[in-house]
Structure formats: structure tokens, C-alpha cells
Amino acid sequence: MLKTVFHIFLTSVFILAGSVLVSAQAEDRFPDEHSRRREAPPPVGVREMLEKMRIDKEKKDYDEMLARGEDVIKLADQLEKSLGDRGGQLSEADRAKLQSIEKDVKKIRSELGGNDDADDEAKETEGPSGGLTVSSAVSSLKSTSAALLQELKQSSRFSISVPAIEASNATLKLARFLLRK
Amino acid sequence: MIYVRLITLLLAIAAGCVSIVAQGEDETIKVDSSIVILNAAVTDASGKAVRGLDRSKFTILEDGVAMPIKTFDTEDLPFAAAILLDASGSMQDRMSLARAAAIEFLNGLRAGDNAAVYKFDSKVDVLQDFSHSRDLGDRFYDVKADGMTALNDAIFRAAGDLSNRPEKRRAIIVLSDGADTFSKKSSDKALKAAMAANVMIYTVDMSEKDMSGARVQDRGALKNFAEKSGGRFVETPGGAALREAFTRIVNELGTQYTLSYQPANTKSDGKWHSIEVRVARPNLTIRTRKGYNAPKGK
Numbered sequence A: 001m002l003k004t005v006f007h008i009f010l011t012s013v014f015i016l017a018g019s020v021l022v023s024a025q026a027e028d029r030f031p032d033e034h035s036r037r038r039e040a041p042p043p044v045g046v047r048e049m050l051e052k053m054r055i056d057k058e059k060k061d062y063d064e065m066l067a068r069g070e071d072v073i074k075l076a077d078q079l080e081k082s083l084g085d086r087g088g089q090l091s092e093a094d095r096a097k098l099q100s101i102e103k104d105v106k107k108i109r110s111e112l113g114g115n116d117d118a119d120d121e122a123k124e125t126e127g128p129s130g131g132l133t134v135s136s137a138v139s140s141l142k143s144t145s146a147a148l149l150q151e152l153k154q155s156s157r158f159s160i161s162v163p164a165i166e167a168s169n170a171t172l173k174l175a176r177f178l179l180r181k
Numbered sequence B: 001m002i003y004v005r006l007i008t009l010l011l012a013i014a015a016g017c018v019s020i021v022a023q024g025e026d027e028t029i030k031v032d033s034s035i036v037i038l039n040a041a042v043t044d045a046s047g048k049a050v051r052g053l054d055r056s057k058f059t060i061l062e063d064g065v066a067m068p069i070k071t072f073d074t075e076d077l078p079f080a081a082a083i084l085l086d087a088s089g090s091m092q093d094r095m096s097l098a099r100a101a102a103i104e105f106l107n108g109l110r111a112g113d114n115a116a117v118y119k120f121d122s123k124v125d126v127l128q129d130f131s132h133s134r135d136l137g138d139r140f141y142d143v144k145a146d147g148m149t150a151l152n153d154a155i156f157r158a159a160g161d162l163s164n165r166p167e168k169r170r171a172i173i174v175l176s177d178g179a180d181t182f183s184k185k186s187s188d189k190a191l192k193a194a195m196a197a198n199v200m201i202y203t204v205d206m207s208e209k210d211m212s213g214a215r216v217q218d219r220g221a222l223k224n225f226a227e228k229s230g231g232r233f234v235e236t237p238g239g240a241a242l243r244e245a246f247t248r249i250v251n252e253l254g255t256q257y258t259l260s261y262q263p264a265n266t267k268s269d270g271k272w273h274s275i276e277v278r279v280a281r282p283n284l285t286i287r288t289r290k291g292y293n294a295p296k297g298k
Helices: A002-029 A031-039 A044-085 A092-111 A118-126 A134-154 A162-179 B002-024 B089-107 B151-163 B187-196 B213-229 B240-254
Strands: A159-161 B036-043 B049-051 B058-062 B065-067 B069-073 B079-086 B114-120 B124-131 B169-176 B199-205 B233-235 B257-261 B272-279 B285-287 B291-293
Touching: A044 A092, A044 A134, A044 B240, A092 A134, A092 A162, A134 A159, A134 A162, A159 A162, B036 B049, B036 B058, B036 B272, B058 B069, B058 B257, B079 B089, B079 B124, B079 B151, B079 B240, B089 B114, B089 B169, B089 B240, B114 B151, B124 B151, B151 B169, B151 B187, B151 B199, B169 B213, B169 B240, B187 B199, B187 B213, B187 B291, B199 B213, B199 B240, B213 B233, B272 B285
Parallel strands: A159 B049, B079 B114, B079 B169, B169 B199, B199 B233
Antiparallel strands: B036 B257, B036 B285, B058 B065, B058 B272, B069 B257, B114 B124, B272 B291
């Protein structure tokens, strides 16, 4: 009896091992075909369409970046006028404009591939420079915004400008300095 | 049957002999080796050209040793480019696409830039000599695809013509669907001529996208020219993507950096000297030629 059970068990183990082996071989038989199917590029028409979509998106992003640069200049100009009218004091509306400038410039800088580095952060806590007044900071903000837009216009959607990143960093520092006042 | 095989064998041997004799001709492009000029394209992670970097950010290494930078020029320098149009038989269905791409490139030239247009099949012809004109003559539109592919000869010829140009920035743009099948010059000789003339080679693969062994080899040849010379290999699915690729190339040529240095070793020993340019800003890629051969003294 025990011998029969042992035989049945042994046969089952052999059958199981055999089926596992066959299954593994079946999966391995056409590995190239499977990977070829996975790696096969999409048809030319599809790739062409995807490429057109990518180009259109790039053009749109570039135009939006330029529009943001124009907005920053307008806001800086309005700030300067408002400051002149209010005798050097920033109003709540001015602060809202500074926040918009900060948001726009951060977006521009991020699209240019720039970011705050450790040095910038350290300097930021001290302010752009000692002895800077609100009116001189606004005036500097206007000129760095103009420099930023000029650099953006000189670049194309195929290039990024290091001076544009630097101008956006300078504009951000001034905006943050003014927001702390 | 035996006769056919014998004739084929004899023809193959004869063709081999012609090729060896032709490659043995020691036509070299003479260049001034007292100063090494490098054109460097700097791109960010998304492949966009990075402009406005200053001189202090660059380091040049020759054979691993840092060299002082003698001159540094940014994007304002004009460039000279040679467009090489493959007019071999296999390009028959893609000639209009290639023409459109070449026109796109010419339209992107700035006021001071110059370009010439060549066609190559079994031989190399100038369709339009170097000029800043954006208009192409009838010869350009009359080109018919026929014959073999003398790619190496075309690169060698264009490199020679570019070496006589006053512009420091020089490029060859190859529109082709495959590797050489007919040249007298070897690919090594063509590449050396381009590097001696400080020419970056941009290769645009115009082939159908089948991945047969022969096609992979052809692409490899085009890639090799681009990589060794500091240019770029462009693979396009055609149409809009091809025009985009050409606009990108013309933009990149206009935003390169041109650096020069004086080599420490001025021996005329014909030896290879490797060059590496580094830029002190994270996440940027810099492409330039991989080195140069010192001239050989007589």
C-alpha cells in the first residue's frame, strides 16, 4: 500500500516538474518575437502626428512664456506708478501685483530650467543688498523685468538663455524683498 | 554558371583594387595647427541650446590636461554650412522631402551666415556655391535620384571647401538614407578631413524605418560621422519632424560657442590628441569634436 502511494507521489512530482519545464520552454521559445513586438516603433503616420502635437505644444509654451514676460513688465510699471502716487508706500493691491510677478517669474524660470541655488537662498534672507529702499527696489524690479523680457525675445523655443535665468532670479529676489516690507 | 561566378569574382577584385588605390591617394586637408579651434554646442536635458554662458564656465582638456582658453566667442559669430543632398537611386521617393528640409534650413540663416548645396550620387556636384542667398536655382529642383551613394567623397569635398572659408563655425548637413556604396575615399579619411577643417557633421537619416541588419549598419555610419565630429544624428519620421529638425540645427549652429587654445605639444608627429570640453553648470551636455590629428612632418 505504502509502496503504491509512494509511486503515485513520485509520478505526480515527475508530471508536475515536466509541465513546469514545458511551460517555461514555451515562454522562452519566441522571446525575440515578443520583445520585437514590444519594441516595434509605432507606424510613421502615428509618430508624425505625435511629433506635430509635440511641436504645437512647444510653440504654445514658448508664446505663453513671452506673454508672462510682457505681463511682468506691465505689473512692474503699474507698481512704479502706484508707489509714486502713494508716496513710497505699498498698498494691498501692490502686494497682490508683487505676488503675481513672483508667480509669473517663477514659472518662466522653471521653464528655462533654472531654480534657487543654495547661495541665492542665503542671500535672499538678507535681501538683495543692504540699504535698498522700497522705491529703488521697485525701480530695479522694472529694469530686471525689462532685461528678462529682452533675453526671452532673443531666445527661441529651441534655446534657453542663462542671462534670462539670472534676470529672473534677480527679479524674484526684488519681488520677495518688497513683499517682506 | 561557373563563368558567371568567375566574372563576378573578377569584377569584385577589380572594384576592390580601384578602391584601395583611391584610398591610397594621400590627399589631406592642410590646417594651421598652432591654434586649435573648437565649436561647442551646449544643450540642457531637453535638448535645447543653452546660450549666454560666460568664458569662466568652460574648461578645455587636451589629452586630459587643462589648457588655457585663448579666445572665446558666443552666438554672434556667423557660420558656413554645406548641405549634402543624397541623390542616389534609393532616395527617389524622398527627394521632395529632402528639398523641403534644405529650404527650411536656408530660410533659417541669419544675415551673415553662408551656405552651399551639394548633391551626391555616384559623384559629387555643387548645386549652389557658398552664398547668403535663400533662393535656390533650377539645378536644385531638377535633381533626379539615380546612381550609387558616394557619401564619403561628398563629405571630403565639402570639408575641403569649408576649410577655405573665413567663418570659424563650419558645418556639414547630410541628408541621406544610407551608408556609402561608391566612394573613392574611406569614411575615416572623410571624417579626418572634416575634423581637420573644424567641421561639425549633422546627419539626417532619411531612410524608411526598417531595422534590418543592413539598415542598422547604414545608420551606424551616419551616427559615427555625427558623434565623432561633435554634430548630431537626427532620426525623423519625415514631414513636420524633418522641417523641425532642420530649424533646430540652424538654431543650434547660431547658438554655439567657439573657443580656441594653443596646444602645449606642437610636434608634427601625426598623433591623435583627444579633446574634452567641460562646462561648470549642472545638467548640461556639451558636444564638440573628440580630438584632432597633429600634422605629419615631412
